[in-house]
Amino acid sequence: MKARGDGQERPDLAFLLPSLMGGGAERVVMDLAREAARRGHTVDMIVLNREGAVLDEVGGGVRLVELKRKRAAVALPALVAYLRRYRPRVLLTTLEHTNVLAVVAGRLVRSVRVVVREANTVSEDTKGPKGRAVRELMRLTYRWAHAVIAVSRGVAASLEGELGLSPGSVTVIANPVVTPRVMDGAREPLDHPWFALGQPPVVLGVGRLSEQKGFDTLLRAFASVHAATPCRLVILGEGPERDALGELARTLGVEGDFALPGFVANPFSYMARCGVFVLSSRWEGLPNVLIQAMAVGAKVVATDCRSGPAEVTEGGALAPLVPVDDEVALADAITTTLRGAVQALPEDWADRYEVTAITTRYLEVLLGDARAPGGTQ
Template identity: 35%
Template sequence: MLMKKIKILFILDVLEFGGAQRVSLNILRFLNRSRFTPLLTLLKGKGNYMKMLPQDVTVYNLNLKRARFGVFDLVRILKITRPHIVFSTVNYIDEVVNVALRIYAGSYKLILRSPNFPSQNIHKYPVYVRLISRWSYNKADMVVASTKAMKSDLQLIFDLPLEKVKLVHNPVDLQLISSLSKKSVEEKLFHTEGDDYHPVIVSMGRLTEQKGFTYLIRAFKMVQNELPSKLVIIGDGAQKKDLENLTESLGIAEDVIFLGLQSNPYKYLVNSDLFVLSSLWEGFPNSLVEAMACGIPVISTDCPSGPSEIITPGIDGLLVPPGNPEALASAVLKVLNDKKLSIKMAMTGKKRVKDFNASYIVEEYERLFMSVL
């Protein structure tokens, strides 16, 4: 007797560069098709990740200017698809999803995945937004946290029952990273030799306050005073002009290269000497795991949450206090001046990230999906 496939409707704003979007994309790509039928609704448009989406995923693109205007469109999609499970992982659309589900008359189970560490920025929002978020999470049948610290934080901030919050790390496609990292890099700064050689430090993420690039640039200035090197920053965001101005004021503009968004950042990572995550807070830092997968040593701030659950200090990386340029500069110099430590951390780090391989993590998601039905 054939088992009826479980329909899962994934709801996102767009399918483009971003941690929450990447997690959803990897689940959609690795989900077992013999047991599950994946569906996708995009509220605001398609995006750069569409080319990586499997062709068997039915996509409902609403092309809305504002997500909050999508309640009745979502109700229509729910009536068309009649999913067994609805999965949402972008905070500002969780409430829209919940309202649409209240109007929708069918049966369903709702799973919300938190993309970030809530206590770090919940206080920035008006009281009514906090109350709506609490209501939204409590209406879910299951809430997914990507780190142990985030799980505890969600339970505390939103007063969630212990059994409602489940820990599932982010899935990382190690095979894809390995393949893309082999692509050639044209930029000359990655190909210096002999007297022209200089270490390349790389970082990656949205250019926002959360990612702490201001502290990284100040730390890099201290590194430059002792060891000529280059800093490459991959990503884009609201702080780009401020960060460029900071490099000018510190006199290091020629040695800090802003590469912008890159569809294949891995070819730059694998050709760098060191990766640095300078975040003030995180959810689960995908970029840190991806750098480790590229086989280069990593340094991360010990921010909430994620790095301390990924890195064992001195074994597969180094941890430093967030917002501390002096400590960060000291760690960078330690790694760049100690080849033995650098090689050791790179090798052990590459082994460590196998625990986050997408094929394994998506199996955990599959068990979670079955458990809510």
């Protein structure tokens, strides 16, 4: 591995994030950065501000660079200054605001190859007046990127259809979410009384407590299942819907068998021991937690939302898919799955999302001489 210093050494790769909060995008980028560094590449992790649940995981050859800006809208001068000083060979960015920032900075610093990663369908992730403004900026700037990567075929179709990118111009690479951290975490002991032997099965959800994740529908479906079958519901995560979910549980009369433990660093031990894992989302790009739950051997149920669950479950062949916001269908699928056996996965299924294989694919796009379609037009 190349030695790192704090001087003006030129990085092979730079990754840009708003912060290191514990969301799916941050985890994916951190895993890519660490694996690239493990292979001997010099890697910088650029953040607007130095905060977040995965801040302590920076290391292993990855250098942290803080721009000391609260928002992407005011970070352009700082990012341009970094690019001119350190001249990374390539800059990979994810999340809409930082994507726009990076592409504009790349237009000003022509020596840097800029690759944009998009993790959600455009229409669902850019609602409201502010969202529409961001979408217009995406439409104007994404065509300047040297390459655009989507996490699923559904996201690629959204980018091409809604941003006007050329058909076939977006490279699809799945998220590298099957990692040693996931598989080792699944084997760690879980000190929670609801998961002890002899306890009723636990229905598990994992994600940000937000409208997108559909946990209100999951809670209503759980109440129906709970009325006929002893079971409990645990949802791991934090977010703006916490109070509303607690109130809904009280209204439904299931508050005694419902828990919101908050953010948990190792959700995989919960996944490995739950009765059924449920993805109740209204939209996704590629649902990392669904992939991880399946990888550690959980029985799963998912909504057939845009986009990802159908791709992950091979059109429902590997797990039940139900319509979005259909609490009756979701309750029926949960009941049936609780009583059934774990669906066997194809032998190569986990390899599609394994960190070493996915990192190789990313490096081909990031550092390859042949520029992926969708570059500067």
